[in-house]
Amino acid sequence: MSASTVILVLAPAELTRAFRARGLKVTPQRQLLFSLLHCNETHPTAEALFAVASKLMPGISLRTVYQTLNDLAAMGELQVVQSAGGSTRFDPNVADHHHAQCDRCGELHDVYVDDLDRLEVSNLAGFRTDRARIVFGGLCAACQSPKPTKKTTKQRS
Numbered sequence: 001m002s003a004s005t006v007i008l009v010l011a012p013a014e015l016t017r018a019f020r021a022r023g024l025k026v027t028p029q030r031q032l033l034f035s036l037l038h039c040n041e042t043h044p045t046a047e048a049l050f051a052v053a054s055k056l057m058p059g060i061s062l063r064t065v066y067q068t069l070n071d072l073a074a075m076g077e078l079q080v081v082q083s084a085g086g087s088t089r090f091d092p093n094v095a096d097h098h099h100a101q102c103d104r105c106g107e108l109h110d111v112y113v114d115d116l117d118r119l120e121v122s123n124l125a126g127f128r129t130d131r132a133r134i135v136f137g138g139l140c141a142a143c144q145s146p147k148p149t150k151k152t153t154k155q156r157s
């Protein structure tokens with residue numbers, strides 16, 4: 001299903017334009033972060049992104065990473081996802097979607113729910129719903145397999 005799903009992700013060049021249009025400075029550090037986020041489906045934490053970014057551009061600060069992520073989130077170019085483990089993760093996929101999170105390795109991936117309007121929900125009377133986010137919990141394919149895998153768990157925090 002994911003192959004046919006349209007994912008709204010702005011290319012780094014478009015993010016650069018969107019940043020400039022808002023009078024925000026686009027530094028090489030920010031451009032690096034834009035490209036690291038582009039089509040990134042791992043839902044990284046700021047720290048995970050910082051770790052990758054510092055390898056490619058030593059000297060980049062965690063503060064810059066946070067600032068850039070917060071600016072992108074404020075612009076609606078990034079979704080902030082509170083994961084079950086309590087960490088804040090960032091998602092460049094701003095299409096309407098939901099998540100499945102593995103209890104063991106913390107892997108979080110996008111899932112799509114059709115006909116959300118037809119869900120039968122009780123006890124919601126009087127509440128004005130602006131959005132609904134569903135998180136499926138369980139074990140990912142790799143963690144279900146009994147043999148050891150090479151899958152890394154670097155995203156975990």
Ligand SMILES: [Zn+2]
Pocket residue numbers: 102103104105106107139140141142143
């Ligand atoms: Zn897993």
Ligand SMILES: [Zn+2]
Pocket residue numbers: 043091093097098099109110
């Ligand atoms: Zn997502």
